[in-house]
Amino acid sequence: MHRILKAIALALLASTGVTPAFAAHKLVLLSIDGLDWRYIRDRDALGLKIPNIRKVLARSQYADGVVGVWPTITWPSHTTMITGVTPYSHGILGNAAGAPDPALSYWSFEKVKVPAIWQCLKAAGKTAGAINWPVTVKAPLAYDLPEVYAKRNGDSSDMETVEKWEIPQGLAADINRTYPSFRQQWLDDRSRTLATIWLLKTKLPDLVATHLAELDSESHEQGPSTVNAKAVVERTDELLGDILKAMPADYDLALVSDHGFEAIDHSANLKVMAAADGITGEMAIAGGLATTNDPNVAAWLKSQSGKGDVGREVSHDELVHYAPQLSTATTAFEPAPHVVFGNAATGSAHGKPGSRGTHGFWPTRPDYHSIFLLSGPGVTPGNLGTIEMVSIYQRLQDAMGLDCAK
Numbered sequence: 001m002h003r004i005l006k007a008i009a010l011a012l013l014a015s016t017g018v019t020p021a022f023a024a025h026k027l028v029l030l031s032i033d034g035l036d037w038r039y040i041r042d043r044d045a046l047g048l049k050i051p052n053i054r055k056v057l058a059r060s061q062y063a064d065g066v067v068g069v070w071p072t073i074t075w076p077s078h079t080t081m082i083t084g085v086t087p088y089s090h091g092i093l094g095n096a097a098g099a100p101d102p103a104l105s106y107w108s109f110e111k112v113k114v115p116a117i118w119q120c121l122k123a124a125g126k127t128a129g130a131i132n133w134p135v136t137v138k139a140p141l142a143y144d145l146p147e148v149y150a151k152r153n154g155d156s157s158d159m160e161t162v163e164k165w166e167i168p169q170g171l172a173a174d175i176n177r178t179y180p181s182f183r184q185q186w187l188d189d190r191s192r193t194l195a196t197i198w199l200l201k202t203k204l205p206d207l208v209a210t211h212l213a214e215l216d217s218e219s220h221e222q223g224p225s226t227v228n229a230k231a232v233v234e235r236t237d238e239l240l241g242d243i244l245k246a247m248p249a250d251y252d253l254a255l256v257s258d259h260g261f262e263a264i265d266h267s268a269n270l271k272v273m274a275a276a277d278g279i280t281g282e283m284a285i286a287g288g289l290a291t292t293n294d295p296n297v298a299a300w301l302k303s304q305s306g307k308g309d310v311g312r313e314v315s316h317d318e319l320v321h322y323a324p325q326l327s328t329a330t331t332a333f334e335p336a337p338h339v340v341f342g343n344a345a346t347g348s349a350h351g352k353p354g355s356r357g358t359h360g361f362w363p364t365r366p367d368y369h370s371i372f373l374l375s376g377p378g379v380t381p382g383n384l385g386t387i388e389m390v391s392i393y394q395r396l397q398d399a400m401g402l403d404c405a406k
Helices: 002-014 037-041 051-058 074-081 117-123 159-164 171-178 189-202 214-222 227-246 270-276 295-304 316-322 389-400
Strands: 026-032 060-062 128-131 143-145 156-158 207-212 251-256 266-269 284-286 289-292 310-313 331-335 339-342 372-375
Touching: 026 074, 026 189, 026 227, 026 389, 051 060, 051 227, 051 251, 051 372, 074 389, 117 128, 117 389, 128 189, 143 171, 143 189, 156 159, 159 171, 171 189, 189 207, 189 227, 207 227, 214 227, 251 389, 266 270, 270 295, 289 295, 295 310, 295 331, 331 339, 372 389
Parallel strands: 026 207, 026 251, 128 143, 128 207, 266 339
Antiparallel strands: 060 372, 251 372, 284 289, 289 331, 310 331
């Protein structure tokens, strides 16, 4: 009877994709900011030279795209992955901005309203380190070079500010003793990778969470899937290769990203367009949506759908599911492909976008997905289908043998 029960338990656990005999592995959680699933799905058509991502994909349990959370931007998304709840619940509703003061904006982990994997690990007697992970100033981490900055160079942070909030004090100096080129003006993807490798070689924490961010800034400036953006993907693949070489055999790898990316042709100022048609009712533009409770505006939006600027109508059920704070709106539309909504009420109906590429769109926008790949001893390779970002937290727990609900 014991053998039968054990066989049943093993079969049930194996169905999750993680073999129980190996369910207590350490983990590298590597986030590549702005890595749209299409880079991996369409890797051959794009001609990408990404041997390390290809190798990881071949042995991974992977999602056929990840549906994000609203808003689909960096800091809310990264916080969802380590809490398992939406931004509406965890409280990080945007990216940090302004002076790097923990009392202001979203710099500090104290702003997170729910427990995260950091506390779960600590309660289990395990250690965690984070390199450039958002919302980790003052987080309960053994090692931390947080994403915090007074100045930026693209998506690189000034090292002076990072060192002010590092855990423990002197961490950057310790890394620099091993890698003398580490401590430069900017904490960039090269130095983030060196810090990750240093933790793996010297401290062996149970979780290392690293956020590489240069693809995001390049995709904003040049547009996704352009020559330069693809070059950054290939450079990031090289950095992944360096991390893989340093990873001990008992570590799993979770390769993730925070949002998809879309090339932008122009902005559309819907309020200007509506006013030109004699429609002046209330309309809100936020988070990749135009929302309204005004029946005249709603009718006008419906009339514009499919004409080049206004795209799909977002159902009320989707509003409730992804953004309860918007659920009082009776009507919501997202932009047409390659269009962003502007908020101007006067001036031109159309304008140049602020960048050639962007994100922040509604989570269910067609073909707008982030990534999830989990590999390592005990992980059964295979296609998970499309998954929701909120599910990643439980998948990380399963890989590490954690039960954070306790």
